[in-house]
Amino acid sequence: KAGVTQTPRYLIKTRGQQVTLSCSPISGHRSVSWYQQTPGQGLQFLFEYFSETQRNKGNFPGRFSGRQFSNSRSEMNVSTLELGDSALYLCASSLRASGVTDTQYFGPGTRLTVL
């Protein structure tokens, strides 16, 4: 079974631009979560989608948004990029919305560099 895939793997943008990242979960998984990882703040939760609905949102500005499609694939968008948005963005998928035994499986991440 294929794992979580994220595209693109690397991105270089300039301040003020916007960017869209894509995540394809493991087949059959319906929950997709996004995390930002930086050396200073570590791993921080961005948001989670389940059945095309946002279930939770972390403490990030409105420039960060996402969506989920009917096939469970998810995209996140960052508008008006700032230097501090440079990070590794990780996507995780899980089978259900609230299974106590459900492991979260992470993709390889998208490395975003903002110049």
Next chain:
Amino acid sequence: KQEVTQIPAALSVPEGENLVLNCSFTDSAIYNLQWFRQDPGKGLTSLLLIQSSQREQTSGRLNASLDKSSGRSTLYIAASQPGDSATYLCAVRPNNNAGNMLTFGGGTRLMVKP
């Protein structure tokens, strides 16, 4: 607000040594706790998941324990190997209907020397 702390931040050991990584959390109302491994520049690989009702889980040379009342978990690695070198992260999931949101610790960077 849940806070997760991992000590030590970095650890260097000779090959073959048994070692313990520590994770503490401030709010004991958790759904489960997961240990992950991250290789440089890569995503996270799930190692073990412990449900809130469990005390420990084992997989091969790895054993994770959970003491929810004291807010602690440990990851025990037996007979360490150079291939175990990576950053180890623990993450807790709250039981307040917050879905699959995980709160991560800062990680322990492990180096196992041949």
